[in-house]
Amino acid sequence: MESPLALYRRYRPETFAEVIGQDHVTEPLRAALANNRVNHAYLFSGPRGCGKTTSARILARALNCEQAPIADPCGECESCRDLARGGPGSIDVIEIDAASHGGVDDARDLREKAFFAPVKSRYKVYIIDEAHMVTTQGFNALLKLVEEPPPHLRFIFATTEPDKVLATIRSRTHHYPFRLIPPRLLSSYLSELCEKERVRIDPAALPLVVRAGGGSARDTLSVLDQLLGGAGPEGVTYDLATGLLGYTPDTLLDDVVDAFAAGDGAAVFGVVDKVIETGQDPRRFTEDLLRRLRDLVIVAAVPDAPATGLIDVSEDQGERLVAQAARFGSAELSRAADIAATGLTEMRGATAPRLLLELLCARILLPGADHATDGVLARLDRLEKRLTIAGGAPTPTVAAPSQPAQDRPVPPPARPAAPDPAASRPEPEPRPEPRPEPASAVEPVEAPAPDPAPEPVAAPVAAPVAAPEPEPVAEAPDAAPAPSGGLTLVDVRRLWPDIVDATKSKRRLAWMHLTQNCQVVAVDGQVLTLGFSNVGARDSFVSAGCDDVLHRAAVDVVGADWKIETIVDPGAQAEGTPTVTRAAVPERQPEPEPAPEPAPEPAPAAPSSDASAAAREAIQQTRSPDEKPDAGPDWASVDAEAHPDDLDAEHQGISSAELLQRELGAQMIEEIRHQ
Template sequence: MEHNLALYRRYRPESFAEVIGQDHVTEPLRAALAGNRVNHAYLFSGPRGCGKTTSARILARTLNCEKAPVADPCGECQSCRDLARGGPGSLDVIEIDAASHGGVDDARDLRERAFFAPVSSRYKVYIIDEAHMVSSQGFNALLKLVEEPPEHLKFIFATTEPEKVIPTIRSRTHHYPFRLIPPRVLSDYLGEICQREGVPIEPAALPLVVRAGAGSARDSLSVLDQLLGGAGAAGLTYDLAAGLLGYTPDTLLDEVVDAFAAGDGSTVFSVVDKVIETGQDPRRFTEDLLRRLRDLVIVAAVPDAPATGLIDVPQDQAERLVAQAARFGKADLVRSADCVAAGLTEMRGATTPRLLLELICARVLLPGADDSLDGLGARLDRLERRVGVEGVLSGAPAPAAPPPAPVVEVRAPASLETPEDAAPTATGFEAPASAAAPQPTQEAPTEPSVVEPVETPAAEAPSPPVSSSGGLGLVDARRVWPDVLEKVKEMRRFTWILLSQNAQVIGLDGGVLTVGFKNAGAKDSFIGGGSEEILRQAAIDVIGVDWKVEAIVDPSADPGAGTAPVVTKAATTPVEPAPVEPAPVTEAPAAEAPAVVSSPPAWVDTEETEDAADAVAEPPAPEPVPVQRAAPETIASARSNIAPTRSGEAPTKVADTRDDDVHPDDPDVDDSGVDGAELLARELGATVVEEIPHD
């Protein structure tokens, strides 16, 4: 017979030790009972189903126990057996429902019968449930009795609205406020009941039962009783609980939240359509979505919230929450939750719920249309997560990087070979095959050159994976490289010249941008001049990503071509670069210096050697260099070439090799406003030979 009782009746506590979630009430009451310091009237208040009436029965049972004063009833005496769960009850413990007996006549009848002594127990106890339903006249009729009752009389008032009990009654009672049961405590209690009933239950289904009970033990047990009655051989499953209780499945919530994070409007509105087509309540779906966003807000602020008990979810769902929160920014999550909460309050009246739900989703998807501080924070979050990287890039799909051509090294005979650490050219530009080797006046050796292929680190350039720094990969970094160089040019021209003519992006991994320089001189000048910080700040200003810049020497790095250049070592005699000041004139073979657009004039007396590249970083001290005596026709040709430059034409662009008078770290260096002679002297370190009389 007892098995057919409802769960909340079968598992009603019989002592204060069995009451869950109300330790702040039960412990003081047990201490008062054990010390025989009980009052004549008590007021138990709190939400429904949290144990007020049950505690009142336990208090009456303990007061009338034959072993009193005790903290808990013995359960063996006649009074304890009469008031036990399923017992016949006692004539000395009277329960009155104030909802139907709250008038002044009922109060007068109670007052007349209260003076009679108890039948068989120590005390006559009146338990008045729903005490707030007693009228003011009824309370006034009981006031004198409650204030000065006979010694055998005890009153216990139970109510969900203590403020409706008149102050004169409240002031004569001991007030004990009951609270809602914590979810974790209630979840453990429900799990124990399922074990007693012998019905298996999935861990994901328990939070749904607790949520449906809303902190009430009686309501939670009623929901569990319904679910256990419909459970099959597999026990109580999550699908059964979600279907019977009307909650949105986690799969739908996961789908819509992931779509919000990715800005995928198509998936979001398809989920809304699925909610409507399956007959679910749009308001319940909105409530479930708001609860999920609330969980994500907490997880974003406290990543270990599931482990510490801030969120009562199963382990697999906790991992999903952590992953979903990582796809949002904190401001974006708070704004999304605010949009859903505001829309939930509007879901009333005659307006179509589906329309309101779609409008809520549209607001969440469009933070750009929100000009409030929350909308601004959401947009900043998305920029930081590089979701809107297309706004910085060109928008076109990144072309596949062509494989670099193999680098061929041409070795000269051992007697004329330059040092191994020398750069291929002095100016940092590719030298044509015809201009790579100056024309020596002496007889060239007849030994053949040896051509060997040289492997380079950048021989293989597959499409790299996206790095963790801002969502950008190597292909994206190369696409924004011109914009970064433009910003560098505004900040410091020296750094811009070094990067635009001698460097290229060759790697991006873990927030480290690797820049390859064609020669060691350009790399040393870049590092020694503080240009790393200039490039880093330019990347922050242009695309909002803080890269750590790493410079290396990579002969295949060519800013002007998609393939690796050909590194050529010419069979020439090493010659130091010419200083700016005129040197003593001696007889020496002349050589032409390669230029970018056209060949330099005949009056330029410089030699392309490998050692000249090191002058970019550390210019050597000026030394006298043998200079060939210019012929009269050479001087005339030089003057004819200088004349257009001095008259206002743009000088020929040359590589960034500065003289000793211009420090490479000077940010104020400007290439404009100088004539050709000054530009050649400053950039190439060349010397302009003036006309010298033959006599």
């Protein structure tokens, strides 16, 4: 038993009505045939496999049909039967392959034979395939014949590159450009052919066959023929199509896209490793990833694209695309697609495609490293996604009437700002009544005695006294309450570095506490619990108002209106930044100094700002002169960006000598100025 012919030969169209996807060509040709207004020469151009040669044969059958003029050949006369699918052919219809017969000698031979009348048909038709391969001398030899042919002669040139056809020849013909067949039309055509062949095909495999064919009917039917030949009892399955055609399975693409959306680098590089381990081509994977990102960009812009057929995917795949597109922003998707397209171009001819694929994935995962417009827009998309995770936009609040709302606590109105060191200091002005501060900040600080191993602390800690509660913040009457349980502990720890970075621009002291002394312990609804390594760090964080700074940073970054609670957790370490360890302070030997005069009686309790400045002076004295800056907080930078309440001697209009005498009982003996 002989094997059947290939699909593209068995189902070659025999009339213009059977040609699919070329209505812009077939309809005018049918009208010209019906009206007997056929030209002596035609030029059919277009991609390979789109029906140029087939249409030329149909045109020749219609011209020589006994019932002509007729739009479609009858299929019953002798000429139609000879030129039918599987017919013996006609001596009056000559097909020439110009790729091997394009020289001047072949053109002269054709010119000599063309003047003989047809044997038994009305016209002698020459179909010259690959006409762009005819040499310039060959076209020149045919020019006079094509320009003024005998009445019985018709020419049909078919080519994929019409620009290479001699311009004088092209000007003598009627040019009909053929196009690639649309994917949806080709999918429905393949389904009909599978029904005729009585072979079941998975709907998810159809888009892969169409994609492999590239819009060419002949190439698509060749791919389908291969799959039909290898199909088992269950027909053409999706797994069979992906395996034979070499495409990336949708499961791998779903995994890598979900990992990109979550910012999970481990999952992304795990997929890359799986691609390499299974022997797939990194270039093909990158191409498939780019196609998936293209589909997501379209779905993000047109959510009903899968349903309307704007993208050719199965129903369940369309639902997954809609869900995946919702996890990205449009700018983030566009940036990822641009990076994938650039990476695919760089992979052509590369000796290490896996390395380029991994670098491509790393660039997609890190929009923060991209300072271009696309990177900024991608970061904005991520911030909007975090706000969505937190339950929508942050809840609007209004401040209490006693204090206007602004980014930082308002200093006393009569307190002057810190003057520039290079400028002259203004005259001191009377200070208003200080605000109440915790007991640990208002007690007078005495000079610490040398200790064999003093503990580095932020400030002396006194007996715990309840700190004054911050002024309540009233919610706006029309503000909707923030949803509870929007973020889990895993989400908060993932977003924690961004929140900590936001506090740095608001108050550097809060940022230093968060990076050195605490970690996130729990998130329960709208309550965020922080664990501090010691009591002193916790009290310093609360008394300095750093919890309010953290609250505002959380609202700005993730839109979470948390209540900040603090606990003492000896095992706490900072999250999001490397842990800063302090070196042990060596024992400091006092230097011999002249005996000072008797110290005066201790002054009354100073305001909190005086105590803070004195505490810093005391801590500086306990440190070794050659101690490195990274052994503790950088007080110079803290003072430069300190909270308005952290005032020093210059803010109060007193000299350093007076502050030392009042707070530490010291007396300056002599001050030498070098000229």
